[in-house]
Amino acid sequence: MEDTLDPGGAVEPEKPTATPPSARRRSWLRVTGSVGPVGIGVAVLWLSVIVLLPLAALTVSSFDDGWSGFWDAVTAPSALDSLRITITVSVVVAIINVLMGTLIAWVLVRDDFWGKGVVNALIDLPFALPTIVASIVLLSLYGPNSPFDIHLNASQPGLIVALAFVTLPFVVRSVQPVLIEVDREVEQAALSLGASNWITFRRIVLPTLTPAIISGGGLAFARAIGEYGSVVLIGGNIPRETQMTSQYIQQQIEVDRPVNAAAVSVALLVISFVSLLVLRLLAERTARKEEAAR
Template sequence: MTTLLAKRRALFQFSGAVGPFGVSTAVLWLSVIVLLPLAALTYNAFGGGIGQFWDAVTAPVALASLKVTIWVSVIVAVINAVMGTLVAWVLVRDNFPGKAIVNALIDLPFALPTIVASIVLLSLYGPDSPVNIHLNATQPGLVVALAFVTLPFVVRSVQPVLIEADRDVEQAAASLGADNWVIFSKIVLPTLAPAILSGAGLAFARAIGEYGSIVLIGGNIPRVTQMTSQYIQQQIEIDRPANAAAVSVALLAIAFVTLLVLRVVAQRNLRKEQQAP
C-alpha cells in the first residue's frame, strides 16, 4: 500500500517540465499572438516587391519621421538612464515619508492609458500652459511625453541590482579613504551598468513605437515632430496600407535589433559572472 501511494505521488510530482502538450500549446499561442500577425505584416509590406518596399521606406517624409523617432528615442533613453538610476538609488538607499507611494507611482505609466498622459501634458505645457512653459508641437514635448511612459523600465531594472549589491565593498572603500564619487564610479556603477543598459534599451524600444502619449502634445508636424507611429497612421488614413506596412516592418526591425543586442549583452555578462572566481 505504501509503495502504491509513493508511485501515485511520483506521478503528480512537479518536475519543472511541461511536456510535449505544454510545448505545443505555448508554440501555438505564440504563433497566434505574435508570429502570424508579424507574418501578415511582412507579407503586406513586400506584396508589391522589394522595390515598392524600398520606395515606401525611403520616401522623404518616411525617412524624416524615422530620423525624428530615433533621435528623440535616443535622447529619452539617455535621460532615463541617468534619472531612472537616480530614482532607483533614492528608493533603495534613502528613507523618507511617502516612499511607498512614490514607489507605487513608478509603475503608473504601465497602468495608465498613454493618451491620458498626452492630455495631461498638453494641458500643462500646451498653448494655455498654467506654468508658462510651452512645449506643444516641439521635440522637447516629445521627449517629456516619452520620458514619462518609459521611466519605469530603467528604475525597475536597476532597483533589484541595488538591493542585492554587496555594500560591504563600498564600506571597505570608504574606510580606505575613497570619496563618494570614487566609490560610485569604481564600485557601484560597474555593477549597475548592465541593468542600466538593459533598462535604457527597453526604454528606447518602447519609445520608437509609442503613439498615445505623443498624439496630442507632439503636433504631428511632418519633418519636425511627426513620429513614425503617426506617419503609419497617416498612411492608413489616406489608403496606403502597403506603405504603412513597409514602414512598420522597418520600425519593427529596429526594435528587434535593439532587443537582440540587449539579449546578447545580457548573456555575455551572465557568462562572465559564472566564470568569475
C-alpha cells in the same frame, strides 16, 4: 574505460567509442525541465499565435507591391524624416531615463523618507494610465495655455517629455531589484579603505548594475520608437518636424495606403528588434565579465 596491455607489456588506453549521430540527435531533442514537452509546446503555440503570426502577416502585407514597392515606401522622404525624428528623440529619451531612472531606483532602495511607498507606486502609473490621457495632461501643462508659461507643444522637447513619462518605469524596475541584491559589505569595505563614494559607486556598484541599466534603456528605447498615444496631442504631428513614425503610419492608412503603412511598420520593427538584440548581447557580455572578475 579499461586499459589493455600490448604484447610488449605497455599499457594502452582503450579508445573512447564515438557517439552515433542518431544518439546525438536524440540528445539534442531531449527536453529537460519541470514543464516537459507539453508545456513547451503550449508556450511555443501561444507565442506563435500572439506574436509570430501577426508579425508574419504584417511582413507579407508589406511586400504586396514587391520589393521595389517596399523599398520605395520605406525610403520615401517623409518616411525617412519620421524615422529620423523617431530614432533621435527615442535615443535622447533612453539616455535621460537611464540617468534619472537609475537615480530614482537608488533613492528608492538606499534612502528612507516619508511617502516612499507612494512614490514607489507612482513609478508604475504610466503602465496603467492610458497614454492618450498623458498627452492631454502634458498639453494642459505645457501647451498654449500653460500655467507655468512653458510651451512645449508641437516641438521635439515636448515629444521628449511625453516619451520620458511613459518609458521611465522600464529603467527603474530593471535597476531596482539588482540594486537590492548588491552586497553592501563590499561597499563598506571599500569606504573603510579610503575610497570615496564616487569611486566606490563607479568600481563596485556600477559594474553590477550595468546589465540591468542596458536592459532597461533598451526597453525604454523600444517602447519610445513605437509610442503613439502620448505624443499625438503634445507633438503636433508636423511633417519633417515632430511627426513620429507611428503617426506617419496612421497617416498612410488614412490616405488608403495600407501597403506603405505595413512597409514602414516592418522597418520600425526591424530597428527595434536589432536594437534590443544588440543591447541584450552587450548586457550578457558585461554580466559575464562581471562574473569573471569575481
